[in-house]
Amino acid sequence: MYEPVIGLEVHVQLQTQSKIFCSCSTRFGDPPNSNTCPVCLGLPGALPVLNREAVTMAMKAALALNCAVNSRSRFARKNYFYPDLPKGYQISQYDEPLAEHGWLEIEANGARKRVGITRIHLEEDAGKSLHEGFPDSETKSYIDLNRSGVPLIEIVSEPDLRSPEEAYDYLTRLKTIMLYLEVSDCNMEEGSLRCDANVSVRPSGAANFGVKTEVKNLNSFKFLQKALAYEVERQTRILESGGAIQQETRLWDSREQKTFGMRSKEFAHDYRYFPEPDLLPLEISATWKEEVARSLPELPDARRERLVREYQLPLADADQLASSRPLADFFEATARASKEPKLAANWILSELLYALKEAGREITQSPVSPEGLAGLLQLISEGKLSGRMGKDVLGEMFRTGKPSEAVVAEQGLEQITDAEVIARVVREVVAANPRQVEQYRKGKAATLGWFVGQVMKATRGQANPQVVQETLKKELG
Numbered sequence: 001m002y003e004p005v006i007g008l009e010v011h012v013q014l015q016t017q018s019k020i021f022c023s024c025s026t027r028f029g030d031p032p033n034s035n036t037c038p039v040c041l042g043l044p045g046a047l048p049v050l051n052r053e054a055v056t057m058a059m060k061a062a063l064a065l066n067c068a069v070n071s072r073s074r075f076a077r078k079n080y081f082y083p084d085l086p087k088g089y090q091i092s093q094y095d096e097p098l099a100e101h102g103w104l105e106i107e108a109n110g111a112r113k114r115v116g117i118t119r120i121h122l123e124e125d126a127g128k129s130l131h132e133g134f135p136d137s138e139t140k141s142y143i144d145l146n147r148s149g150v151p152l153i154e155i156v157s158e159p160d161l162r163s164p165e166e167a168y169d170y171l172t173r174l175k176t177i178m179l180y181l182e183v184s185d186c187n188m189e190e191g192s193l194r195c196d197a198n199v200s201v202r203p204s205g206a207a208n209f210g211v212k213t214e215v216k217n218l219n220s221f222k223f224l225q226k227a228l229a230y231e232v233e234r235q236t237r238i239l240e241s242g243g244a245i246q247q248e249t250r251l252w253d254s255r256e257q258k259t260f261g262m263r264s265k266e267f268a269h270d271y272r273y274f275p276e277p278d279l280l281p282l283e284i285s286a287t288w289k290e291e292v293a294r295s296l297p298e299l300p301d302a303r304r305e306r307l308v309r310e311y312q313l314p315l316a317d318a319d320q321l322a323s324s325r326p327l328a329d330f331f332e333a334t335a336r337a338s339k340e341p342k343l344a345a346n347w348i349l350s351e352l353l354y355a356l357k358e359a360g361r362e363i364t365q366s367p368v369s370p371e372g373l374a375g376l377l378q379l380i381s382e383g384k385l386s387g388r389m390g391k392d393v394l395g396e397m398f399r400t401g402k403p404s405e406a407v408v409a410e411q412g413l414e415q416i417t418d419a420e421v422i423a424r425v426v427r428e429v430v431a432a433n434p435r436q437v438e439q440y441r442k443g444k445a446a447t448l449g450w451f452v453g454q455v456m457k458a459t460r461g462q463a464n465p466q467v468v469q470e471t472l473k474k475e476l477g
Contacts, residue, residue: 002201006161013192020151021048032144040149042087054151057183067102075276084127092123094273106169116158125150164228211245227252311341337374376404
């Protein structure tokens with residue numbers, strides 16, 4: 001039996017307005033090569049100037065991941081040739097990174113597991129090579145340098161992950177924290193979150209690691225799991241047949257659903273790192289670090305625990321709500337306005353999220369505000385609307401943006417609770433269905449539900465179902 005050993009290297013694009021060493025825009029989707037200058041083009045004589053906001057965002061990420069932020073770090077030149085790297089080197093950090101020795105907790109086999117974080121360092125992004133989409137793509141590639149110089153942090157985990165599922169959970173939680181911090185939009189389609197995986201297998205219980213491969217091109221959470229599962233199975237198959245693993249870089253091919261060799265794995269000395277001569281060492285004062293620490297929001301795990309404690313929510317509901325900062329904010333605003341936290345959680349996690357998904361919208365784009373939803377929940381809790389009617393009202397609120405009271409008034413949807421009105425309809429339904437009455441009185445109890453449905457249909461769903469059921473039982477004897 002073999003067990004996987006997995007470590008992830010995650011690149012997170014920082015959500016600054018300008019690049020890490022110049023004032024060019026980081027905006028995605030602009031015309032190719034329009035957001036460039038002598039600095040990010042690597043022209044002779046152009047000097048880099050460090051973006052303070054990028055450092056602040058990197059520190060937020062480091063502190064949120066329980067890392068020690070070093071008071072002194074240093075930039076280095078990582079030398080390699082590639083067409084989209086105009087300087088011929090990438091400014092990164094090597095032996096003196098921004099932060100080290102952190103950790104992140106994940107779920108593993110129903111328990112909490114701590115995954116170590118080796119380091120977090122700052123670096124600039126390269127440009128982008130475009131190999132498809134042009135009339136002459138078969139013979140030529142194009143270069144877009146808009147991304148060159150965009151600020152990144154690289155978060156390197158310890159080899160503590162033991163399955164593709166654990167790797168998926170680790171990356172999911174990492175993304176959630178970055179979104180809570182608002183340091184990145186983590187959009188994998190736009191390249192704001194990119195992940196490489198180091199994978200090896202070893203005999204179960206062995207202390208030493210096996211030979212590892214690096215798997216690249218993992219541009220979705222689904223591909224991460226599939227690529228890791230394939231690579232673990234591939235390495236296991238080789239070892240069981242008496243073969244040896246080659247240390248190499250492999251690419252995941254989503255069409256073929258497998259990895260294939262790209263090149264032999266580079267070592268650090270292959271990049272000929274040396275200190276960046278155009279940038280002074282980065283000094284982080286205690287005061288600056290304290291300011292950043294005070295600015296951190298409540299993080300997902302702490303918020304989940306507080307939602308359970310403060311609003312008496314089930315852990316599963318709290319976990320789902322805390323998975324998104326805007327979603328948790330929406331819930332808390334609704335719960336405060338309605339004073340019905342459990343009802344608020346139920347409606348947000350079911351009806352509202354379903355409507356948003358169908359409309360292709362995020363919670364921040366909801367046409368129903370927390371106060372508007374609270375108003376609807378108030379009508380339901382007061383018995384003025386049934387749950388079924390509430391769904392119809394919410395649909396109209398979502399479509400028109402009108403408050404619940406206006407929708408109810410316009411459509412005459414207020415719940416009928418008058419016992420005499422309901423009794424009159426019940427008598428009419430019973431009198432019109434003698435065969436079903438006989439069935440019920442002979443012991444077919446399920447017929448009662450049929451009668452409830454007939455009364456609800458006769459009242460357009462507006463009768464109070466509980467009153468209807470009680471009245472029917474009396475009328476049917």
